[in-house]
Amino acid sequence: MQGQREDGREERKKLVARAGIVGAGTLVSRVLGLAREMACAALFRVEMMDAFFVAFTIPNALRQLLGEGAITSAVVPVLSGKLATEDAREKNARAFFANVRGVSLIALLVTTVLGIVFARPLTELFAGGYRTRPVEFERTVQFTRVVFPYIFFMGTAALGMAALNAKRRFAVAAFAPGLLNVAFLLAVFLLPGPFERAGIDPGHAMVAGALLGGALQVLAQWPALRAIGYASWPRFDFSDPGVREVFRRMVPMTFGIGVYYIDLVLSRRFLSELGPGAQSYFSWAMRLCEFPQGIFVLALSTAALPSLSAFAARGDMQELGKTYAHGMRLSLFVAIPASCALAFLAEPIVATLLQRGEFNAFAARETSRALIWQGGAIWTVAAVRQLVPVFFALGNTRTPVIVSALDLVAFIALAVGLRGSMGHAGISAAVAGSSAVQMVLLFAALRWRLPDLHLREIGRSAVRTLAASLVAAAAGALAARGTAMLGPAGGTFEHAAPGVAAMVVFVGAFLVWAHLFGSPELAPLVSGLRRRLARGKAAR
Numbered sequence: 129m130q131g132q133r134e135d136g137r138e139e140r141k142k143l144v145a146r147a148g149i150v151g152a153g154t155l156v157s158r159v160l161g162l163a164r165e166m167a168c169a170a171l172f173r174v175e176m177m178d179a180f181f182v183a184f185t186i187p188n189a190l191r192q193l194l195g196e197g198a199i200t201s202a203v204v205p206v207l208s209g210k211l212a213t214e215d216a217r218e219k220n221a222r223a224f225f226a227n228v229r230g231v232s233l234i235a236l237l238v239t240t241v242l243g244i245v246f247a248r249p250l251t252e253l254f255a256g257g258y259r260t261r262p263v264e265f266e267r268t269v270q271f272t273r274v275v276f277p278y279i280f281f282m283g284t285a286a287l288g289m290a291a292l293n294a295k296r297r298f299a300v301a302a303f304a305p306g307l308l309n310v311a312f313l314l315a316v317f318l319l320p321g322p323f324e325r326a327g328i329d330p331g332h333a334m335v336a337g338a339l340l341g342g343a344l345q346v347l348a349q350w351p352a353l354r355a356i357g358y359a360s361w362p363r364f365d366f367s368d369p370g371v372r373e374v375f376r377r378m379v380p381m382t383f384g385i386g387v388y389y390i391d392l393v394l395s396r397r398f399l400s401e402l403g404p405g406a407q408s409y410f411s412w413a414m415r416l417c418e419f420p421q422g423i424f425v426l427a428l429s430t431a432a433l434p435s436l437s438a439f440a441a442r443g444d445m446q447e448l449g450k451t452y453a454h455g456m457r458l459s460l461f462v463a464i465p466a467s468c469a470l471a472f473l474a475e476p477i478v479a480t481l482l483q484r485g486e487f488n489a490f491a492a493r494e495t496s497r498a499l500i501w502q503g504g505a506i507w508t509v510a511a512v513r514q515l516v517p518v519f520f521a522l523g524n525t526r527t528p529v530i531v532s533a534l535d536l537v538a539f540i541a542l543a544v545g546l547r548g549s550m551g552h553a554g555i556s557a558a559v560a561g562s563s564a565v566q567m568v569l570l571f572a573a574l575r576w577r578l579p580d581l582h583l584r585e586i587g588r589s590a591v592r593t594l595a596a597s598l599v600a601a602a603a604g605a606l607a608a609r610g611t612a613m614l615g616p617a618g619g620t621f622e623h624a625a626p627g628v629a630a631m632v633v634f635v636g637a638f639l640v641w642a643h644l645f646g647s648p649e650l651a652p653l654v655s656g657l658r659r660r661l662a663r664g665k666a667a668r
Contacts (some may be wrong), residue, residue: 151504158419160309162481164536165415167316167473168334170485175264176331178407181397182255183271184338186255187279189392190239202377203228203287205437205521206370207294222357224370225291228364231371235284243276254393257400264404267329275335288349291358304348307339315340377525391536391562398543398555405494406552411554412482413498417506420466421513436521448521453582456514457589461649463510464590468597470503473630476608480627497553505560506658508567515570518578527573535566589649596641604634 168177201227210221243250251258251269258265285304315337320330353359365371399406439448470477474496483492519528539562546554574580608630643648 156303157306157309160313161415162305162419164309164312164316165412166482166484167313169412169482169487169491171316171320172331172334173486174405175261175410176267176493177331177405177411178362179258179264179268179271180331180334181407181411181572182251182258182268182400183275183335184248184278185392185396186254186272186275187243187280188244189281202374202520202525203290204294205283205440205523206373206377207291208437209441210370211294218357220370222360223363224365224368225358226360226370227365227371228374229287229503230364231366232283232287233362234364235279238441239283240277240280240447243279244273247273247276254396255400256397257402261404267331270329271331271335274332275338278342280336281339281346285342285345285349288346288353288358291356292349292352295356297352297356304345307344308338311341311344312337343424346526377520377523391539394540394543395555395559398547399552402547402552402555405491406555407416407489409494409498410552410555411497412478413474413502416499417470417502418590420462420470421506423510428507436517440521440523448518449578449580449582452514452578453586456511456582456586458649459510459514460586460590461593461647464593465509465597465600465634466596467504467506468601469504469631469634471500472601473608473627473634474499474503476630477625478627480624480631483623490599494552498556501553501556501560508560511567512563512570515567515574518574519570522577524577525583530569531566531569531573534569535562538562538565589647592645593642593649595644596638596647599641600634600638604630607633 168180172180207221207225210224211218248269251265251272255265255268289304312334315333319333319336323332324330327401328344350359395410396407397409436448436451439445475492478496478499479492480490482495483489516528519525538559542558542561543555546557548554551562571581571583608626612626613627639650
């Protein structure tokens with residue numbers, strides 16, 4: 129028992145370091161992704177962006193089923209369990225992974241072919257409102273057909289990521305997604321002109337960037353997979369008990385992803401009926417929210433799943449509960465200030481990052497309306513991200529599915545009720561409201577499965593973080609207003625300076641007040657940063 133407690137403490141110490149690796153890779157990817165969105169917003173008209181956002185959403189959503197969602201969430205616990213408990217563990221784990229890869233490749237190939245063939249009905253499903261705008265509808269069909277092979281590349285890369293994460297090799301899997309954005313940037317700057325001269329819609333430059341980026345991610349993982357012995361040829365032994373266990377876990381997950389897919393279809397469908405720009409304003413806000421979510425929130429969830437799965441495989445519920453609570457407190461320490469920053473400082477942030485070229489002041493205001501709601505919900509999304517892996521680690525995939533179904537009902541009710549008065553911002557508000565419902569239900573369901581949810585310590589931590597965040601948001605808002613009043617009107621300064629001032633002041637004020645309020649979550653984050661800087665100096 130003493131040894132298990134030591135293992136638990138050691139895993140929690142490593143959690144921040146592992147999340148730091150994933151977060152660093154995600155930071156690089158998100159910075160490049162932000163540069164991608166800034167370039168696309170400035171270079172392409174909003175009607176072209178509307179078409180691309182829908183087309184890219186379709187295979188990207190299927191990735192949740194065939195890649196980073198059901199398959200990965202089912203594979204990591206099974207693979208981690210094999211590595212933690214079985215004799216001849218490495219040999220058996222490699223054989224299991226080769227069989228899973230074979231099944232995955234078949235599913236990805238079939239899905240890719242079907243997506244290309246049925247691009248038109250898929251566009252009807254996601255964006256039926258475009259029928260009133262025939263040019264936009266046909267452009268979306270074309271983009272969807274050409275971009276669909278992206279799912280094959282991303283599904284393959286996601287499975288490789290599962291193996292690397294299960295082996296605690298987080299670096300390559302974390303940094304590889306940045307290649308997608310590098311490919312995007314190269315494509316959108318280099319290809320529109322040649323495409324237009326060749327009679328090809330210049331928007332296909334974004335499609336080409338997506339396909340190239342997907343292929344580069346697969347190639348980037350291969351040396352790391354070969355180094356750990358997981359780059360062997362796929363096998364097709366469906367009788368493998370591990371493969372059957374993956375399927376057993378996947379069946380309820382598939383229904384859950386199906387619920388997510390319906391949610392996505394409906395949101396895109398609602399937006400397609402709200403006029404030009406609605407898709408883009410919603411999507412740009414979503415991209416800005418993905419920045420803080422991915423850098424640390426998703427990184428913590430990714431880093432925690434193998435540890436949670438190992439504790440569950442050993443039946444150590446006490447250490448599993450402590451590790452989940454530790455991850456939850458760290459996640460909320462990042463997510464709550466991110467929510468406050470994006471909700472209270474939405475307009476100066478959007479203007480700073482996106483307002484140039486084709487992206488005008490009207491687009492900035494409309495994107496800010498969506499960002500207030502989506503950004504304000506980052507903390508509930510973060511909580512959900514930390515709760516769901518606990519159920520997956522315990523082998524309970526039914527509960528998240530049931531909760532997802534109830535979340536969908538909440539989304540539909542809110543979207544139908546709000547879109548008339550709020551337009552596209554009503555869809556963002558519906559997303560935020562349904563995420564809160566999902567969080568509450570998951571907490572309630574987990575009470576029956578863990579001896580202690582550590583809600584008191586999580587609650588105290590969240591209150592301290594919220595207090596520091598609100599003070600920082602007020603300071604940031606004053607900084608933005610003061611900079612706008614003192615600076616010259618017009619030009620880059622008017623658009624960019626208030627947002628820069630707001631965020632610099634917000635971050636500084638939050639760190640100061642978090643320290644004054646005695647937030648214990650600040651220490652591991654600061655010490656992890658110091659260790660990383662010290663290693664960097666030593667390396668030089």
